[in-house]
Amino acid sequence: MTQITEENPNVASHAPVYFAAHELKAYYGESYIVQDVSLNVHEGEILALLGRNGAGKTSTLRAIARLDSPMLTHGEVWLDHQPLHMMRAYEAAQCGVGLVPEDRRIIQGLSVEENLKLAQIEKPIGWSIERIYELFPRLGERRKQEGTTLSGGEQQMLAIGRTLARDLKLLLLEEPYEGLAPVVVQEIEKTLHLIREQGITTIIVEQNAIAALNLADRAVILDTGTVVYDGTAREVLENKQLRHDYLAI
Numbered sequence: 531m532t533q534i535t536e537e538n539p540n541v542a543s544h545a546p547v548y549f550a551a552h553e554l555k556a557y558y559g560e561s562y563i564v565q566d567v568s569l570n571v572h573e574g575e576i577l578a579l580l581g582r583n584g585a586g587k588t589s590t591l592r593a594i595a596r597l598d599s600p601m602l603t604h605g606e607v608w609l610d611h612q613p614l615h616m617m618r619a620y621e622a623a624q625c626g627v628g629l630v631p632e633d634r635r636i637i638q639g640l641s642v643e644e645n646l647k648l649a650q651i652e653k654p655i656g657w658s659i660e661r662i663y664e665l666f667p668r669l670g671e672r673r674k675q676e677g678t679t680l681s682g683g684e685q686q687m688l689a690i691g692r693t694l695a696r697d698l699k700l701l702l703l704e705e706p707y708e709g710l711a712p713v714v715v716q717e718i719e720k721t722l723h724l725i726r727e728q729g730i731t732t733i734i735v736e737q738n739a740i741a742a743l744n745l746a747d748r749a750v751i752l753d754t755g756t757v758v759y760d761g762t763a764r765e766v767l768e769n770k771q772l773r774h775d776y777l778a779i
Contacts, residue, residue: 548573548731549700554605556593563589563600565755571700571748576722576732578746578763580739580777586755587735588632591702594733595629596622609700624654626699632708634689636677642688643673646695654697662691665721683714690721701725703734707741719745739777743767751776 549571556564564586571577581587593602596619607614612625637645646659646669663670666687672680677688686706693701703722707715715738722732722745736742743749743763751759751766753776759766766772773779 547571548575548610549733550606550608551590551594552606552608554590554593554602554607556589556600556602558589558600563755564593567605567752567755567757569750569757569760571731571733573731574726574729575748576726576734576746578739578742578749579733579735579752580742580749580766581752582776582778583737584754585752587752588704589755590752591629591704591733591735594700595619595627595702597629623696624652626654626697627702628693628696628698628700629702630686630689630693630704630706632705634685636680636685636688638676638678640677641674642669642677642680645677645688646692649692649695655695656697657694659695662694665694665724666691681714683710683717686710686714686718687721690718690725694725698730701730701732703732703736705736706734707736707738715741739773739779740767 547570552568554564554567555562567590569577579587579590589600593600594607596614596617602615605615609625609627614622614625614627617625637648640648643659646662668684669687669691672684677685680688706718726732734742734746743766746763749759749761749763749766750757758776759772
């Protein structure tokens with residue numbers, strides 16, 4: 531595993547551990563999908579959670595978000611000293627966990643602005659609507675348009691904006707680049723860098739591993755539900771054998 535050096539910097543590497551998952555086990559039905567997964571993320575760090583199809587990436591992300599499926603049966607999840615493993619999904623959300631699922635879950639029949647305002651019905655409230663529009667000017671231009679009629683990239687912006695409308699500490703992104711044109715992917719990447727500058731911690735699950743690695747500070751690679759690599763994103767980019775063995779790229 532590569533040590534942090536001047537040639538391989540990680541801006542968050544010296545910060546205290548902000549998020550930690552210890553020995554997570556989760557299953558669908560009788561099949562364990564996540565097996566003893568442990569990972570740490572520093573505040574303001576972007577972590578790419580990678581692996582082949584079926585490696586357990588999305589299941590790990592959903593277990594962290596405390597969704598009922600997969601069922602977390604063992605392990606601990608901590609965010610800013612709060613025990614997420616003892617919470618339901620809505621309680622984890624109140625503690626600052628924001629999951630953007632692959633299907634984005636834009637609410638049909640509501641405008642862009644109504645989707646954002648709905649996220650702020652209950653405290654704690656995060657960014658103001660106008661601040662979100664500053665981050666995503668296209669959303670401001672389409673604030674009265676029905677959210678489900680936006681392009682795929684704009685819907686992704688709306689889904690991320692909706693999490694920012696809450697008091698967000700940990701952003702969980704599930705396949706954020708799926709189906710998006712390269713120019714839109716670049717726009718989302720710039721946005722995620724801006725979000726990191728605000729101190730928000732991010733875990734991204736993405737099949738486009740190269741794009742995720744170029745974005746991330748660190749990477750964790752899963753294989754059949756277990757961690758096989760935990761180190762810098764740069765090392766994965768430079769290690770052809772590692773990418774071939776576990777990412778098929």
